[in-house]
Amino acid sequence: MSLAFSGRSVLVTGSSSGLGAAAVRRFAAGGAKVWAAARDQERLAEVAQGCADLPGEVRFGHLDLVDPASCRGAVADAVAAYGQLDVLVNNAGRHDFRVTTEVTDEQWATDIAVNLSGAFFCSQAAIPHLLEAPGGTGNIVNVASVAGVMGEAYSAAYTAAKHGIVGLTKAMAVEYLREPLRVNCVCPGGMDTPQVHSIDIPDGTDFELIMRVAATRGFMSADSVAAVVAFLASEDASAIHGSVQVVDHGRMAG
Numbered sequence: 001m002s003l004a005f006s007g008r009s010v011l012v013t014g015s016s017s018g019l020g021a022a023a024v025r026r027f028a029a030g031g032a033k034v035w036a037a038a039r040d041q042e043r044l045a046e047v048a049q050g051c052a053d054l055p056g057e058v059r060f061g062h063l064d065l066v067d068p069a070s071c072r073g074a075v076a077d078a079v080a081a082y083g084q085l086d087v088l089v090n091n092a093g094r095h096d097f098r099v100t101t102e103v104t105d106e107q108w109a110t111d112i113a114v115n116l117s118g119a120f121f122c123s124q125a126a127i128p129h130l131l132e133a134p135g136g137t138g139n140i141v142n143v144a145s146v147a148g149v150m151g152e153a154y155s156a157a158y159t160a161a162k163h164g165i166v167g168l169t170k171a172m173a174v175e176y177l178r179e180p181l182r183v184n185c186v187c188p189g190g191m192d193t194p195q196v197h198s199i200d201i202p203d204g205t206d207f208e209l210i211m212r213v214a215a216t217r218g219f220m221s222a223d224s225v226a227a228v229v230a231f232l233a234s235e236d237a238s239a240i241h242g243s244v245q246v247v248d249h250g251r252m253a254g
């Protein structure tokens with residue numbers, strides 16, 4: 001049987017839970033050699049164990065996106081493990097609701113590092129390898145958010161960073177127009193993942209403002225968004241480059 005990702009290697013950041021873990025499973029089901037990277041090695045081991053029966057292969061290692069050297073290290077680990085890198089999924093992210101006037105310098109710096117700068121440093125390290133992908137199939141899928149295309153209350157750093165991911169996607173897409181590299185972006189709406197269950201709402205929050213990003217159809221599953229990530233990374237999407245794909249249960253429709 002021919003699988004979409006047979007012989008291809010894929011690095012997924014933030015793959016210890018939620019969308020990242022779902023993407024690891026999806027790529028492994030498609031026959032990929034997956035490098036799962038995050039901070040929590042125990043949870044990564046569980047994700048890898050959960051893929052044991054799938055046709056692909058899953059190995060894992062450390063990544064802390066606040067450290068550019070760690071981003072470069074994760075790319076080097078993936079290449080060392082599989083001898084090539086065909087797909088980078090910049091998935092990892094963090095989101096805390098905070099009143100703008102109460103955001104500390106450190107919180108701002110961490111939110112921008114994890115949600116934006118880390119994706120840049122991983123991409124920068126990965127691009128030379130992606131350009132060598134057999135058949136010119138190398139590509140990056142960035143995970144932004146509907147907060148990358150609309151404002152989200154109490155989320156200034158997150159929203160700024162996710163708009164930055166959309167900009168990063170477009171800038172790289174134009175820069176590599178003449179070379180065999182695709183760069184695309186997914187903007188999920190609310191997904192049922194640990195991120196939404198661990199969110200702390202500040203005192204005095206105006207829920208009507210927060211709910212402006214919520215979809216009438218409710219939360220999506222991580223698997224349903226991982227399917228779109230895998231599609232964009234696959235050769236079925238070979239004509240899609242520089243796109244910003246909203247996946248939001250219809251929220252942005254109005």
Ligand SMILES: NC(=O)c1ccc[n+]([C@@H]2O[C@H](COP(=O)([O-])OP(=O)(O)OC[C@H]3O[C@@H](n4cnc5c(N)ncnc54)[C@H](O)[C@@H]3O)[C@@H](O)[C@H]2O)c1
Nearest residue numbers: 014015016017018019064065091092093145190191193195
């Ligand atoms: N859940 C939602 O409603 C939603 C909506 C829109 C966009 N997103 C985005 O989807 C992506 C996946 O989020 P999720 O919902 O699966 O959340 P999640 O909390 O389940 O997963 C986030 C992942 O990022 C990792 N991570 C966080 N900080 C890191 C760091 N410093 N270094 C390395 N890894 C780090 C976490 O360990 C985890 O593996 C994120 O970019 C998030 O912003 C989520």
